[in-house]
Amino acid sequence: MNTDVTEPPVIAARHEGAHEVVCVITLNRPHVSNAMNAEGSCLVDKHVREAEADPEVGAIILTGAGERAFCAGMDLKEAAARGAGHGLVPGAGFCGVTERVIAKPVIGAVNGAAVAGGLEISLACDMLVAGSGVVFSLPEVKRGMVAFTGGVQRLSTQLSRQIAMEIICMGSLIPAERMYELGVVNRVVPQHDVLPAALALADDLLANSWKAIAFGKELFNHAMNEREGIAAYAEKRDADFKKEQA
Numbered sequence: 001m002n003t004d005v006t007e008p009p010v011i012a013a014r015h016e017g018a019h020e021v022v023c024v025i026t027l028n029r030p031h032v033s034n035a036m037n038a039e040g041s042c043l044v045d046k047h048v049r050e051a052e053a054d055p056e057v058g059a060i061i062l063t064g065a066g067e068r069a070f071c072a073g074m075d076l077k078e079a080a081a082r083g084a085g086h087g088l089v090p091g092a093g094f095c096g097v098t099e100r101v102i103a104k105p106v107i108g109a110v111n112g113a114a115v116a117g118g119l120e121i122s123l124a125c126d127m128l129v130a131g132s133g134v135v136f137s138l139p140e141v142k143r144g145m146v147a148f149t150g151g152v153q154r155l156s157t158q159l160s161r162q163i164a165m166e167i168i169c170m171g172s173l174i175p176a177e178r179m180y181e182l183g184v185v186n187r188v189v190p191q192h193d194v195l196p197a198a199l200a201l202a203d204d205l206l207a208n209s210w211k212a213i214a215f216g217k218e219l220f221n222h223a224m225n226e227r228e229g230i231a232a233y234a235e236k237r238d239a240d241f242k243k244e245q246a
Helices: 038-053 076-082 117-124 139-143 151-158 161-170 176-181 191-205 210-234
Strands: 010-016 021-027 057-064 069-071 106-110 113-115 127-131 135-137 187-189
Touching (some): 021 038, 038 057, 057 191, 069 117, 106 117, 106 191, 113 117, 127 176, 139 161, 187 191
Parallel strands (some): 069 113
Antiparallel strands (some): 010 021
16 A cells, blocks of 8 residues: 555546546545545545546546545544644535535545545445445544535435434444445445446446536436425425535
8 A cells, every 4th residue: 555645645647438538536645544634625626627627528536545445534633733624625515526516427436435524525426336345434423523514415315314314323334235225326346346347337428428418417406406495495494505416
């Protein structure tokens, strides 16, 4: 495992497939389970925005370096020293993905544990490929905290109340196979095949009309927006339209 802390905390690379160019963004801090500090969070945001603006890029893949972790959330040492909010990108959330709508398809290649903010990043992806035996969790409750960058809201729309509350309030480790059964993960593959499988998924996806894909994603987001508006009216509260970013 690479432990060279002088390397950039995030790396972006272009992969050319049969039908597309895919931007692969790798969280590159394996020595701390790919926990993202403020610099890394801003770099992910930068690379995502560049990929969105590049007409040759059809999709974005988010993954982690090494085999231990996809992402362990925000860097808690930095958060303790500077405050938890330093890991958030204003208006875009953790790593610039958890509190904004990304127009192009985003595939999570979950190569290792996705916990805390790592699970929140996963839930912000449009599709997920996970390694066999990989675990997902929101362990914040065990430390007297709660996930606050979109994970709770997304779980409330993607799962039944009972299952979502178990994940939110128990902080247990949920294996990839169970997340597949729950419909959160699209593919479970051997751990060493995660990135190749995600690239293959992107290639199959982008063999279709890119305009139709973009329109379909936009319609889905609007549908989520409408559901939140109706729920807010029924519950006599202000609508939280960040829920549309599922």
